[in-house]
Amino acid sequence: MWRILQRRITRCIEQTTFHRHYCKIPLPQNNLILVQEITEILKYKKWKKLIKSANLRKKLNPDVVRSVLYQDQLGNHLERLLSFFQWSKHKVGIQSDLNIHSFLAARLCSNRLYAPANSVLQHVIRLRFPPSDVVKSIDNCHKEFDESKEFDPVIFGLLMDKYREKGYLFEAASVLFFRNKDLDCVPSLLYCHRLLTDLLKASDFRLFWQVCDAMREANVTFTAFTYTSMVDAHCREGNVSGAKKVFAEMEENGLRPNMFTYNFLMKGLLRAGYVDEAIELKKSMFAKSLVPNLYIYTTIINGLCAANRFGEAIMVLAEMTEMGVKPDTVVYEALLDCYLKHDDVDEAFKMKDIKDAKGIDLVVCSTVLRGLCKCGKIEKAYELVDEMTREGNEPDLTTYTLLIKVHCQGDNVATALKRLEEMKKKNLAPLSQSIV
Numbered sequence: 001m002w003r004i005l006q007r008r009i010t011r012c013i014e015q016t017t018f019h020r021h022y023c024k025i026p027l028p029q030n031n032l033i034l035v036q037e038i039t040e041i042l043k044y045k046k047w048k049k050l051i052k053s054a055n056l057r058k059k060l061n062p063d064v065v066r067s068v069l070y071q072d073q074l075g076n077h078l079e080r081l082l083s084f085f086q087w088s089k090h091k092v093g094i095q096s097d098l099n100i101h102s103f104l105a106a107r108l109c110s111n112r113l114y115a116p117a118n119s120v121l122q123h124v125i126r127l128r129f130p131p132s133d134v135v136k137s138i139d140n141c142h143k144e145f146d147e148s149k150e151f152d153p154v155i156f157g158l159l160m161d162k163y164r165e166k167g168y169l170f171e172a173a174s175v176l177f178f179r180n181k182d183l184d185c186v187p188s189l190l191y192c193h194r195l196l197t198d199l200l201k202a203s204d205f206r207l208f209w210q211v212c213d214a215m216r217e218a219n220v221t222f223t224a225f226t227y228t229s230m231v232d233a234h235c236r237e238g239n240v241s242g243a244k245k246v247f248a249e250m251e252e253n254g255l256r257p258n259m260f261t262y263n264f265l266m267k268g269l270l271r272a273g274y275v276d277e278a279i280e281l282k283k284s285m286f287a288k289s290l291v292p293n294l295y296i297y298t299t300i301i302n303g304l305c306a307a308n309r310f311g312e313a314i315m316v317l318a319e320m321t322e323m324g325v326k327p328d329t330v331v332y333e334a335l336l337d338c339y340l341k342h343d344d345v346d347e348a349f350k351m352k353d354i355k356d357a358k359g360i361d362l363v364v365c366s367t368v369l370r371g372l373c374k375c376g377k378i379e380k381a382y383e384l385v386d387e388m389t390r391e392g393n394e395p396d397l398t399t400y401t402l403l404i405k406v407h408c409q410g411d412n413v414a415t416a417l418k419r420l421e422e423m424k425k426k427n428l429a430p431l432s433q434s435i436v
Contacts, residue, residue, distance in 0.1 A: 031061075031063065031064055031067070034056065034059055034060075034064050035064055035067045035068055035071070037054070037056065038051070038056065038060075038064070038068045038084075039068055039071045041054070041056075042068070042077060042080055042081060042084055043077060045080075047080065047084065048087070057091070060088055060091060060092050061092055062092050062097070064092075065084075065085065065088050065089070065092055066097070066100055068081075068084070069081060069085060069100060069103065069104060070103070078107055078108055078111055078113055078116070079108075079113060079116055081104075082104060082108065082116050082119075082120070085100070085104060096127055098124065098127065098129055098133065098134065098137045099137050099140070101120055101121075101123060101124045101127075102124070102134070102137040102138045102140070102141055103141055104117075104120050105117045105120040105121050105124070105138070105155055105158075106138060106141040106151060106152070106155055108120065109152040109154055109155040109158065110151060110152040112152075114154070114158065117155065117158060118158055118162065121155075121158055121159050121162045122162055124159075125162055125163060125166060125168070125171075131163070131171045131174035131175060131178065132174065132178055134159065134175075135156070135159070135174075135175055135178040135179065136178075138155055138156065138159070154188070156175055156179055156186075156187045157187035157188050157190065157191035158191075159175050160172045160175040160176065160187050160191045160192075160195060161191055161194065163175065164191075164194060164195055164198055169195070169198060169199055169202060169204060169207060170207060172195050173195060173199075173207055173210065173211050173214075175187060176192065176195075176211060176214050176215070176218075177210075177214055179218075186215075186218040186220060189220065189221075189223060189226070192211065192215055192220065192226075193223075193225055193226065193229070195211060196208060196211060196212070196226070196229045197229065199211065200229060200232060200233060200236070203236065205233055205236070205237055208233050209233070212226075212230060222253070222255075223255070224250070224255045224256065224257070224258055224261070227246055227247075227249070227250035227255060227257075227261065228250075228257070228258065228260050228261040228264065230243075230246045231243045231246050231247055231250075231261055231264045231265050231268075232260075232264040234246060234268065235264050235265065235267060235268025235271070236268075238268075238271070238272065240268050240269060240272045240274065243264075243265055243268050244265070247261065247265055256288075259290075259292075259293050259295065259296060262281065262282075262285060262290075262292070262296055263295050263296050263299055265281060266278045266281055266282065266296060266299050266300065266303070267299055267303075269281065270299065270300075270302075270303030270306070270307075273307075275303055275304065275307050275309065278299075278300060278303060279300065279312075282296065282300055291323055291325075292320075292323070292325070293325065294325055294326070294327075294328060297316060297317075297319075297320040297325055297327070297331070298327075298328070298330050298331050298334075300316050301313045301316050301317060301320075301331050301334055301335065302330075302334045304316065305334045305335060305337065305338040308338075310335075310338050310339075313334075313335060313338065314335070317331065317335065329366075329367055332364050332367040332368075333367050333370075333371070336367055336368060336371040337371070339371075340371055340374075340375055365384060365388055365393075366398060366399070368384060369381055369384055369385070369399060369402055370402060372384065373402045373403065373405065373406045376406065376409070378403075378406050378407070381402070381403065381406065382403075385399060385403070394426070396428065397423070397428045400419055400420075400422070400423045400428060403419050404416045404419050404420060407419065
């Protein structure tokens with residue numbers, strides 16, 4: 001087989017002009033022949049065996065490997081070309097060559113081979129070159145591509161994503177900053193939004209706003225997600241006026257705020273003490289045919305309770321139920337904490353009367369029980385347990401654990417042990433972490 005392949009290589013050398021355009025360093029004639037031999041061999045799946053049988057491994061050097069990687073003839077075998085590079089780089093010492101890695105990643109992207117391109121970019125990041133050098137190296141690939149090849153700018157988004165996944169948020173943002181100097185190619189909104197989300201998680205607001213400014217300078221069209229992220233950032237910083245301006249700009253640009261946008265702005269208003277304004281914002285949703293969801297109602301009720309406006313919180317709870325939005329534990333705990341904070345145990349106890357379709361609401365009862373135990377109101381706690389039992393809801397592991405915990409805190413060990421025995425009779429095995 002090698003003899004047949006050798007004849008094909010000879011004919012190819014005679015008929016084909018070597019692509020010097022891609023070769024950075026002029027090669028001697030024997031290396032040119034070696035490049036063509038390797039190029040032909042790489043068209044076969046068993047290229048490693050062919051290289052070994054032709055005894056070409058010892059002849060490889062960095063310049064030959066680079067030249068092979070630049071060959072147009074292997075455009076249909078790019079993944080194999082990548083395998084050859086990974087196989088050979090440890091043997092000829094070109095693993096730190098940034099330009100080769102950039103060129104390979106660019107070629108892979110241009111052929112929609114994004115997964116292999118990602119692996120190359122991941123290695124580039126491990127080389128720890130400055131982001132400016134990496135971006136410049138990839139940008140130079142424009143010059144390496146002739147008219148028959150299309151350079152895919154998505155590579156800059158992939159690079160940004162790789163930095164972001166590693167937690168290098170400044171480096172990820174730097175890709176956008178460097179590309180922004182040349183507005184013809186900016187990472188898409190998908191990658192920008194991912195970066196903005198991670199910057200919010202890291203509370204790096206300074207870099208967050210720098211990224212937003214760079215996007216504006218690049219004439220990137222903001223979406224509802226972009227504006228919502230900006231509202232969230234302003235509110236977390238305590239800049240409510242800035243959040244309201246972004247909210248207004250969003251509507252002026254014809255974008256409809258979603259539930260997240262409203263929720264973030266309401267939280268910001270409530271934290272800043274603008275309770276009435278938050279309530280008005282909720283009311284404005286109905287005018288736009290939007291029904292507040294569980295998170296928005298929870299935010300409003302929490303804010304009203306924190307502002308000691310308990311009566312209004314109860315009214316919002318009634319509205320919430322009327323609109324078909326079922327309250328959860330967080331809502332009930334907020335109301336319960338407000339009652340207990342004002343030492344109004346009787347009103348807190350009345351919360352047990354809230355029913356669901358099956359009768360007694362176990363979520364509410366568990367919340368009330370937890371609050372009563374926390375305040376040491378053991379008699380009321382047992383009264384609630386008795387009522388739950390009459391309704392056909394036997395105390396579970398959580399209920400017993402709460403009661404035992406209260407007895408232990410009150411030095412009533414004998415009663416705690418009785419409750420423990422009751423648990424055993426009902427086959428409710430206590431967890432070691434539960435009884436503390």
